[in-house]
Amino acid sequence: MRILLIEDDTVLGAAVRDQIAADGHSVDWVTRLDMAGxxxxxxxxxxxxxxxxxxxxRGLPFLRTLRGRGEVTPVIILTAxxxxxxxIEGLNAGADxxxxxxxxxxxxSARIGSVARRYAGNPNPLVTLGALDIDxxxxxxxxxxxxxxxxxxxWVLFEAFLARxxxxxxxxxxxxxxxxxxxxxxxxxxxxHVSRLRKKLGAWVIKTExxxxxxxxxx
Numbered sequence: 273m274r275i276l277l278i279e280d281d282t283v284l285g286a287a288v289r290d291q292i293a294a295d296g297h298s299v300d301w302v303t304r305l306d307m308a309g310x311x312x313x314x315x316x317x318x319x320x321x322x323x324x325x326x327x328x329x330r331g332l333p334f335l336r337t338l339r340g341r342g343e344v345t346p347v348i349i350l351t352a353x354x355x356x357x358x359x360i361e362g363l364n365a366g367a368d369x370x371x372x373x374x375x376x377x378x379x380x381s382a383r384i385g386s387v388a389r390r391y392a393g394n395p396n397p398l399v400t401l402g403a404l405d406i407d408x409x410x411x412x413x414x415x416x417x418x419x420x421x422x423x424x425x426x427w428v429l430f431e432a433f434l435a436r437x438x439x440x441x442x443x444x445x446x447x448x449x450x451x452x453x454x455x456x457x458x459x460x461x462x463x464x465h466v467s468r469l470r471k472k473l474g475a476w477v478i479k480t481e482x483x484x485x486x487x488x489x490x491x
Contacts, residue, residue: 273297273298273318273319273384273388273431273432273435273449274297274298274299274300274315274316274317274318274319274448274449275292275297275298275299275300275317275318275319275320275321275384276300276302276308276311276312276315276317276319276320276321277289277292277299277300277301277302277321278302278303278305278308278320278321278322278323278326278331279301279303279321279323279350280303280304280323280325280326280327281323282303284373285301285303287377288321288350288377288380289301291377291380291381292380292381292384295381295384296411296424296427296428296431297384297428298428298448298449298450300315300317303326303327304326304327304328305326305328305329305331305334306328308320308322308334309334312338312343312345315448316445316448317345318345318346318388318435319345319346319347319348319384319387319388320345320346320347320348321347321348321350321384322334322335322347322348322349322350322367323349323350323351324349324351324353324362325351325352325353331349331351332361332362332365335347335349335362335365335366335367336365336366338366339365339366346368346387346388346390346391347366347367347368348367348368348369348370348371348380348383348384348387349362349367349369349370349371350371350373350375350380351370351371351372351373352372352373353372354372368387368390368391369383369386369387371383382409385397385408385409388435389408391435397409397410399434401477401488401490401491402474402476402490402491403415403416403474403491404473404474404477405417406434408431408434411427413430413473415472415473415474420472420473422469422472425450425461425465426465426468426469426472428449428450429446429449429450429462429465429466429469430469430473430477432445432446432449433478433486433487433488434488436488437488438487438488439487440481440484440485440486440487441485441486441487442484442485443462443485443486445485446462446485446486447461447462462486466478466480466486474491476489476490476491477489
């Protein structure tokens with residue numbers, strides 16, 4: 273997933289960024305709401321992690337504005353405000369989850385996965401495709417009972433297809449998933465990783481839609 277992190281605490285922000293990058297997600301980190309607004313205007317994010325107390329304003333009005341204009345990107349609030357009334361206000365403003373600081377980074381990873389699965393229409397982390405048994409939460413795949421190791425980049429791309437079954441993803445959309453792994457993406461990176469996924473999981477697993485992109489296949 274491509275995630276927008278809005279957090280002005282540099283220590284916490286770096287820890288969260290490193291955690292979710294290690295989970296294989298692409299992370300854009302900003303420290304102000306004006307920067308966040310600009311990022312959301314130009315980039316399609318899969319998830320937003322939102323602090324409520326930013327140098328240039330409060331996160332809740334920002335969230336209400338997003339929802340008011342029809343923005344449906346899932347949002348998880350990360351805040352030190354721990355009263356029940358604060359949680360209720362955050363959820364009523366349109367947040368999908370609410371995590372109180374300090375929190376365990378592993379719990380954050382789990383909540384990100386849970387919200388992502390709900391938006392993909394499958395809250396169950398276990399997916400079966402033909403002879404493939406996939407555990408999205410554990411990030412494991414078995415083919416006919418045999419474990420199939422994927423590299424971090426291969427998993428990021430395959431997860432993008434799993435989150436949007438039947439939807440065609442363009443090369444540009446898939447390239448965005450790889451930005452977290454380096455400053456640039458080779459022009460043929462997507463083709464290379466798609467080829468490797470087909471060799472490991474089956475030629476049917478990713479279908480090419482000529483001139484458009486790729487989509488998840490069916491056995």
